[in-house]
Amino acid sequence: MFMTADNMRIGLLTEHVPVSEVAKYVTKENILAKIAMMKDSLVRDFGIDNPRIAVLGLNPHAGDEGLIGNEEIQQIAPAIREAKQRGTLTFGPYSADAFFAREMYAKFDGVLAMYHDQGLIPFKSLASGEGINYTAGLPIVRTSPDHGTAFDIAGKNVADEASFRQAVFTCLDIIEQRKTYAENTRNPLKKTEIASERGAV
Numbered sequence: 717m718f719m720t721a722d723n724m725r726i727g728l729l730t731e732h733v734p735v736s737e738v739a740k741y742v743t744k745e746n747i748l749a750k751i752a753m754m755k756d757s758l759v760r761d762f763g764i765d766n767p768r769i770a771v772l773g774l775n776p777h778a779g780d781e782g783l784i785g786n787e788e789i790q791q792i793a794p795a796i797r798e799a800k801q802r803g804t805l806t807f808g809p810y811s812a813d814a815f816f817a818r819e820m821y822a823k824f825d826g827v828l829a830m831y832h833d834q835g836l837i838p839f840k841s842l843a844s845g846e847g848i849n850y851t852a853g854l855p856i857v858r859t860s861p862d863h864g865t866a867f868d869i870a871g872k873n874v875a876d877e878a879s880f881r882q883a884v885f886t887c888l889d890i891i892e893q894r895k896t897y898a899e900n901t902r903n904p905l906k907k908t909e910i911a912s913e914r915g916a917v
Contacts, residue, residue, distance in 0.1 A: 718757060718826075718852040719836065719862060720886065721843035725762070725826045726835040727754045727852070738831045742774050742787045747795035747828070748802075754826045755804050757852035760897045761890045767825035770815070771796055771808035774830045778811045792830075816842070848883040850890070857890045859883040 719726045729750050730741045751769055758767035772778075773792060775785035782789055792809045799806040810820065812829070816838040821827055829835030839847055840862060847862040861879035869875050 718754070718850045719839045719843075719847055720762075720850050721839070721847040721882075723842065723844075724821045724839065725758070726821075726839045727826060727828050728830075728832060728835050729828060730831045732832065735831065735833075739774065739787060742791050742830055744791050744795040744798070747771070747792060748799060750828055751795070751799045751804060751806055752802075753853045754828060758825050761850075761852065761857075761893055762825075763893050763896065764825050766805060768805045768807065768823070769799075769826045769828060770810055770820070770824040771806060771828045772812045772815060772830055772834060773809035776811070776813075778809045812838075846878050846882045848879060848886050850886065857887050857894070859887040859890075 717728050717731050719728075727750060729746060730738050733741060751771070754769055755767055758764045758769075771792060774787045777784060779785045779788035788809045796806045796808055807824070808828075812834050815821065815827075821838075821842075827835070843862065849860045849862050851858040861883050863879055866875055
């Protein structure tokens with residue numbers, strides 16, 4: 717699940733998981749896998765060559781250096797360091813409340829939240845009704861409105877179509893961007909050695 721809008725893109729480490737079980741999924745391996753998926757999508761689907769990804773902490777104040785939980789020290793920070801070593805511009809862990817209140821999300825191409833409401837509450841509050849739900853990592857392009865099906869108001873002529881319209885437009889944009897990416901990367905030049913550079917006369 718990759719929630720996207722003009723002003724932010726938020727990925728989720730865990731999605732529909734009870735809050736009481738979230739911590740067990742906050743592992744270095746899971747975080748690294750999600751960062752890699754987000755980076756690939758930002759490059760291939762959104763045309764951002766070297767994306768900057770922010771990672772939120774799990775606990776209040778991002779654990780406050782271990783005073784309010786150790787997940788940041790034991791799992792999240794090590795994952796961020798390793799992602800950097802792998803060549804991804806990854807930063808954090810950030811305290812979620814300050815991160816959104818200070819509009820720090822505007823400095824990043826993507827944000828990785830640890831659980832559903834940590835990412836979706838600020839997203840739906842700040843995306844101005846035009847956010848969409850995008851499933852990254854699929855061979856096809858799948859988008860939907862960020863508010864879900866809204867069956868309770870279907871057929872009553874009261875629904876706001878803005879998110880649906882944006883989901884269609886974003887789907888078309890990603891299809892075109894994938895074509896561009898494929899074209900730009902389909903025949904990379906092979907490295908060759910010139911005889912004179914090897915000391916040949």
